Amino acid sequence: MLNPMSVMVLLDAEFRRLVLWVPVLLALGALAYFLWPYEPGLLGGVGVPAGVVGLCLGACFYWRQSLVARLAGGAGMALAVGFGAAWCAAHRQPPMPELPRRGTEISGIVRDVAFFPAPTGQGEPVRRVTLAQVVLHDFVDDGMAPLRRTLAIRLVQNDSALLAPGDGVRVRTMLQPPPFPALPGGRDRQFEAWFSGQAGSGYALEPVQVEPGAQGRVSGFWQGVATVRGRVNARVRAVLPGPSGAVVATLLDGRAEAVPQDVREDFAASGLAHLLAVAGLHLGLVMGAAMLVCRMALAAWEYAALRWPCKALSAFVAWGVGGGYVLLTGAHLPAVRSWLMASVVVLGLMVGRRAVSMRGLALAATLMLLVAPQVVLDVAFQMSMAAVMALVAGYELLQPRLTRGLSGLTGARHGLARHGVMLVLTSLLAGTATLPVVMAHFGVVQPFFVLANLLAVPLMGVWVMPLGLAALVAMPLHAEAPFLYLMDAGVRVVLWLARSVAAWPGASMEVPAMPGWGLAGVLLGLCWLCLWRWRLRWWGMPVVLCATLSPWLVSRPDLLISPDGQLMGVRDHTAILVMGHARDERAIKAAWAQALAIPVTGFSTTAEQAVETPDGSLICGEGDAGGTCTLLRNKHEVVLRVHDPSDGRSLLPPDLCAQADLVVSVAPLRESCPDVAVRLDRFSAWRVGAQAVFLASGVRVVSDRQTRGERLWVLKPGGHGMPTLPLAQAE
Template sequence: MEDSLSYQYVSHIQAVFSRMQQVLAAWLWGQHGRFVLWLPVLLAAGIAVYFALPWEPGGMAAFGAGMVAMACLAGRLLWRDSLPVRMGCGMVGACAVGLLLAWGQAHRMPPFPDLPRRAVHLSGRVTGVDAQTLRDGTQALRVGLADVRFLEGINIGMPPLRRQIALRLRPDDPSIPVAGDTLSARVMLTPPAFPAMPGGYDAQRRAWFDGLAGHGRALDRVACAHPPVTPAMSARLDTLRQGLGQRISAALPGPRGTVAATVLVGADGVIAADMRQSFADAGLAHLLAVAGLHLAIVMGLTMTVVRTGLALSERAALFWPCRQIAALCALLAGAGYVLLTGAHLPAQRSLLMAALAVGALFVGRRPLSMRALAVAAAVLMGLAPEAVVELPLQMSMAAVMALIAGFDGLRPVLSAWAQHEVWWRRMGARVSRPLLASMLAGGACVPVGMAHFGTVQPWFVLANLLAVPLMSVWIMPWGLASLLLMPLGAEKLALVPMGWGIGVVAWLARLVAHLPVAHVSVPAMGSGGLVLFFAGLCWLCLWAGRARFVGVVPVVMALLSPFVGRMPVVLVSPDARMVGVVTGQRLLSGPGMHPDPFILREWQRVTGLRAGLLPVDGRQDGVACHGGVCRVAGQGGDIVLLLGARLSDAALCLGAEAVVNLHGQTGCPGADRIGRFDVWREGAYALYPRAGGGLVVKRDRAVRGARPWVMRPGGAGMPDLPLAQAE
């Protein structure tokens, strides 16, 4: 009897599990047509895993990732009817391919060279020129130099650098180099900067994948020589862009001309810092970055003009495919605009999406769809996998994905309202589209802005609702007209009206930026929170059915993550010249009255706090300073900061958990010691309170690990010296 009951119980459990498996399989098969949309997500996951590793995978690891990818492909081909095998192989294989793409791109780049630490004469080939507005309001040219050779000392006769140098000329230099010129100058060079704090922005990683060796500053006026040969196409495009920018600035001087040059020829560095900050605080920074919005306006205007012109001909209207012809002309105009503005990554992504939309028009499919976005994202990741961890791709993908998914979900309601017999519903359907577009795109970009800028702009919907239509119907049409009038020398006829519209948008940006809580500083979202946000966003946008709303949970958790993490107590800059103390609701820095603005800005981005100065003598918010020695009281233990004096009083060591000495290595017995040599060897430091008492010490080199782009202590690179003949 007992055996029979046990058998029935086991059978019942097996039947329940079998039923659950059938329901789960049916549910997943219902999503079968959307699984392909997850391919770029899984590629991005593999790329993110590569950049998150604390060590560099070797050749055998890369070979293993390739074998895993091939095994997964074989599994999908052999067991195509088994859903678990197909899903498992697809997920693991795509992640392995993503990791392999990132590894291959990283090891394809040449190593950082060891740059001279003194003034040196060099010569190189100019690859690009753009203007840059300095902090004092003056403008200086910034050039890119390739094939750089050093002209003095042991470097004479050495092979040219395999990486480029970004060189800033003197503001009073009358030379105007163009792409293809040979430039000679006496300069001071600096390698890419170390992160300002462990886990902070990694300029060395960005320089590694951009092909930069470092930055330079010209000490004297430079000498330029024009080459006798015809420059390459890229050099001619840079020269054309430079000439057009000068003509725009001459016809429309002042801040309005800088904005016009930015949106028409991609002269991004000429905009003054105060205007750029106003646009950023108002949530209008995307208007100053040539991307999808500007390309859509250019292609939309071109398509409208061409199709209207063809409709004027009876034969063309009746017998020609006017829509397809107009779309092809719009794509060509968009490609020309992308090349003219420098072909930056967001513009390339937008152009690829536009090409897919035009192809869909030719074959009778939907122009904008999630599949087209997936193809574009996969292609961009294959060409530049490092873009996954950078702002432009994250921002653009989040915005476009939210727009497509949002309007797909709201299309039945909007279509019903657009055809409703009540007039106010028809009007509401038309008015709500730009409002929804602003809310969807802006809302999806808010967490990305929290991660990269540590700010939130609550009034972005209001600003975009007014500025984007003005950019579409007034500013960009007049700007394109000015480009067409330039061969006739009459570009001012169109640039002046364009400047009126730019003035209105600039006024709107200043107005919104000065509204209450227009610019809210928050602690920067960490990498884990950003991954959590994109996981939830992808689930919301790519999954079908009501289960998609489960993605709201990780999105909310990501938004709350910056406010539940522990704040650092003390920060030490990578050059051991500056410390920051987080106390109360302020970030106090010292020593001195003029902290490094770049390091301070990064610390403020991460902490979201207002900046202040450490007291010279006295007490402020738990920090007591006297005679160049500061003592920070905290739950994790007191921290002694030696800013300008030696530790001579043994009483200062009482209760000290750590000692930060910016001038030597001495410290308190039994306490963690952070000296100048430690910072030189390990990079920036950050001290966090431990939950159970004590301190957690984080070092930049330990956080980043031994990666190809992590430079040796002091910023030393590979010496540019050839091997001896015998070797």
């Protein structure tokens, strides 16, 4: 049992590690803002945190002789700063505009052009353009100011227009705002769009028209970067047109859209999906290759080798090459975050400090959380921080044992054994630390990820990425083809490895959705395990294990209703029985299947005779009311109206509602079943979004709006945003 004195002794012994908890507390403060049930005003978002910071500073000064007071004050300040930074980041974003729901002609400036495989898998790839400074040309929005957010438009497949960043275009499109979550607690694309600056998406109804005189005022620097990225992609695809060429292009310019779906699935099932997402691994390989080449070149020059700090210079050159690679691959947040961490590492090398340390990781995480607090909910941020933290802590603990264990070997055997053990240890530590995060965000577990990474990562490091770097250097001379062919040979081996491992039995196992408290428990337990050095660090292990098992510790919904109320899914023993039709039906079904870890199957409701499940719990088509089903579960009766041509004007029979505890309809219920306690219809879905129904002890309904609250990024019912008002007329 710990007493106050022993706690003080332990804290004093860990004094140098206390600073490592600053980013953890910043993240908790930001998380508190994002999970707040309503939007705080200026007083709650800035005034209160500023007051808390002032009080904590005063307490730290007044009780400066007390370690506990200083720790409590510092923790309070970090939490308040995290909350305030998140509020400021959210309120810096422009409002979400109201988009027309009809065919509309728009004009804008091309910011980026991406390629996707054809929907049928054959033919020319489909292009998607990201447009900035968009103007809607219809009678409602006439004279409007250009949108402050971007639109992603999928062009028609046979569109032959040559587009480059900075071009002005005009096209007739169908637009839609970011979709609502498919189920309460599901992926929030509106949150992602709010912080990414996107207004929505759409598809072209006709070929795009290029407006020669409408060059946009997109930043010249970023326009140049986008142009270079497009040229690199085109050069790679011209030499390597197949699936392996799409992977090569992804590694060199960061655009993974053209990678075929079957290749993506193989990489995901084998635990190699991180190879398709340019982030820390790719940046480390590029910087490592650049540093090695630079240091060898300096060592071969006698004057430099004797007089210059070759190691520091090589690290600085590698840092610059890494920054260029981050820009070339799109400056995505995971890559930028990794480059910030690499900057700390390079700075440490240049001043003679240890390259990779917990303090460097804490500094990089703190900078990211202050600049972009929304990364606390980003899967890439969570995975990279968990992996690097586990690697640093693991090597801190195991390095002495590893040195003692290999002390009996000499020469080449020692080097080979050391590199082999470190490779296995790196894959095991990083993979195990990120496993619960993968479970939470993707709903899968890949048991063979260690074996797949043991073979794929070294191949990427010694063959694929160095040749890719050489190809980029040779592109200005139009001499990249030999390097691309050699790079393609290595990529084909990785593709074969991913396909082979994905075909093994049990290579990818689905798991139910992890609750938010489970993911928080995993990450906090991992921080406790890695950031301390004293024995009580091991208290984090049972926390991580229990949180990892949380998907099986919570109840799962018995009935799911789509955001538009047109699709219903009944959870059966082995599948989700889906009835009705919705606009985003495919995406909604995929989200439901991932959340419940069981497949989705259609359930006929239009047969002339009654249809029921084997256990008789769901019966459709019984009685005189057409398009209705009855669900019996846990002594509760639920009436489902999944088809109603009358739009609610044909009332449900009173005898069908007599014993019902809940009635759900794809159409307005109007006067149907007025005495039923819980009534859900199209209008309720319009107001509150997707709904999940639990039938364990009573009828409990959880809605999307109840889960997310009234926040800046949560669109109004029906997906409506702020009207695009016309500019005032000049006098």
